[in-house]
Amino acid sequence: MTSSVLNRRAFGAVSALSAAAVFAPAIVRSQGESIPALGRVTVAVGGQGLLYYLPLALADSLGFFRAQGLEVVTRDFPAGARALQAVHDGAADVFSGAFEHTLRAQARALPLRSLVLMGRAPQLALGVSTRVSPGGKDFGDLAGRRIGVSSIGSSTHLAASLMLLRAGLASPDVTFVGVGSAGNAMNAFRSGQVHALCHADPVMTRLEQTADMRIVGDLRSLKAAQEVFGGAMPGSSLCAPQAFVQKQPAQAQALVDGIVHALKWLQTAALADLVKTVPSAYLIGDRSAYLAAFSRVRETYSANGQMPDDGPATAHRVLSRVLPGFADTKLDLARTYTNDFVRKARQKYNV
Template sequence: MSLRRRTLIAATPALLAAPALLHAQALEKPKLTLAVGGKNLLYYLPLTIAEQLGYFKAEGLEVQIVDFAGGSQALRALIGGSADVVSGAFEHTVNMQAKGQRLRAVVLMGRAPQIVLGVNPKTMPNFKTVADLKGKKIGVTAPGSSTNVMANFVLAKAGLKPGDVSIIGVGAGNGAVAAMRSGQIDAISNLDPVISLLQRSNDLKIVSDTRIVAEADKVFGGPMPAGCLYLPQTFIDKHPRTVQALVNAIVRADKWVQAAGPGEIIKTVPESYLLGDRAVYIDAFLAAKGALSPDGMFPEAGPETARRALASIDAEIAKAALDLKAVYTNDFVKVANSKYPKG
C-alpha cells in the first residue's frame, strides 16, 4: 500500500468528523447547564421536545437539564452561577431588572401563563368568591415562582394581600395532587398535567384559567408572555452563536408541538410525565396547546403587561424605572424562523 493511500485511510475518521468538529468550534460554549422548575409540566413542553427529538444536539449543543421544584429555584441556580440558562417564566426578567440583575428572554415557549387557580371542593365546599380564600392555605409549585405570582395577582384583584393567605410549596407533580386530595391545602395555583388530573377526579373547582389565551389576556389586561429561555445579558454578549443555537432548537420544538397530535406527544414525552394516566395527559395537552407559542416570538406589549402584573403586588417594581426593551429580544427568533420556516 502506498504511503499516500495509508495516509488517506488514517485521516478518514478525522475528515468525517470535521463538519461536526467545525460546528462545535463555531459555538462559544457548546456544553451548557439549563435550569428549569417542573420540567414535566406542559408549560415546558417545547423544552422536552427539543431534548427528546435531538434538536439541541442538531445545533451542536450538549445541554444538561437540571430540574427544580419551581421556577424561583431555577432562577436562583442561574444567579448563583450553577446554571447558564433558565427555562422559566418571562416575568422573572422584569422582576430581576428591578433588583439590578440584567436578564434577557431570547425565545418564547408560552404565549399565556397556563396557570390555573382553583379551590379544594372538600375543604371549601361553600366557596363563592376569591375573598373567601382569606386565611386559607394555597399550594404553589414553589414560593416566589410564577404560580405564586399568579395567585397573588388574583388575590390582589379581590382586595387580599399576600400575607392574608399561607403559601405552601407543593411542587409540580404527584405531590401537588396528593396535597389537594388529602386536604392539606385549600386551593392550588398550578399547571398541567396536575390541573387536568385534579379536574378529572373532581378534586378541583377552577377559579381562574390562563390556559385559555383570551382569559389570560383578560386577567392580566394584555398579552402575558409565559415560558421562555432567559439568560444574563453578559452571557448573550459573550456567546451569541451559542444563544442562537439554543433559540433555533426551541423554535423548531415550538413548531413541532403545534403540528403534533396527542398520539405523537404521548410517544415523545417520558412515561413519568403522564402521572400514571395517558388520557389525562392528552386532555392536558389539548387544553394547553393553544397557550403555547407557535413561533417563539415575544409580543411587543408583553413586557408592559408583565410589569403591570408585578407592580400590582410589589411596591418596589411599581416605583422602579425599568427599561422593558432590555428584558427580551426577538432578534435570535427571527433568524431561527428563517432557518426553520416549517419547523
C-alpha cells in the first residue's frame, strides 16, 4: 500500500492579504499569552482532495490547528478503508473518513470513536458511462457491469451496494472494482476499466459536466440521503482510537476545535475565499466544476460538528441491510462517537 506523507503546507496557504484582512482575527492571541505546544498528530485520509474532507483541509490551511498549538500531518491513501487500516497498523494517530467505519471497527473489537462530524450526508453519487449505455437512465443498465469504488469495504462500496439493493440488484449481479480516489478513479472510468463509478465530488461533477457520465443514484443532498437511508446518515468525520482519546485529550480537543472553527467558516465563506484557500491541485483542472460541486454539497456539511441523535442508529441499520450477518452483531452505539469535545468547541466559537 502506497501513501504519501504531506505536511500542513500541502493543503496550501491563504494569501497574505486574505490572512490579514479575514482570518488573522480568529487566530491572533493577546501578547503574553502562550500557545501550548501540543506536538504533532498524524491524520490518515482516504483521498485528501475530495470535498468529503474539505473541513479538515480548511482547518489546516486557515491555521486553525496551529492556533491551538497543534501540528497536523496528513497521510493520504487511495480510500477511507485503507486510511483506517493505517491507524490500526500504527502508521497514523487518527482517521478522517466515513462514520460507519466506527461501527465496523467495534464489530472487530477495535474501539474507535468519532470526535467530530464533518458531513451530514455521504456526499456520494453513482453514475454509468454514457459510452457503455448512451440512453441508460436507471439501475437496470448496471446488471453484469463493473462498478468502480474507491476500495472494497469503503463507504463508496457501501453506498453503491445499498443503491443497487433498492433497485432490485444484489452484489453478485455486478463486479466491484477498487479504483482509488480522484485522478485514478476518473482515469479508470474514462478508459473503460469500469462501466460505472460510485464516488465523491469533485470527481462526479467533473465527469457529469464533460458528458462522460450519467448519474443514476445521487446522495449529494440532505433530501436524497434522507430518502435513501431513512434517517440522518452521518458522512465524513474525524475518528480516533479510544486509547488516543484517553491519552491525548488535549490533542483531541485541539483537533475538534480546528474542525468546528472550519465548519463555522464554511457557513459564510464566499466561493472566491474557497478558491484562494484550497490548493490548486484540488480543482482537478477545472475550477468551475469544483465550485459547482461544492455548491451542490454545501448544505450537507455539518453546521457545528455534533453527531445527530439518530445518526449511529441509521448507520447501523444501513450496514445491517448491506453486510451479511451484521444485524446480529451486538454493538454499543453510544461508544462509536462522543459529542463532548464538540460541546466545548461550540462554546468556544459560539456555534
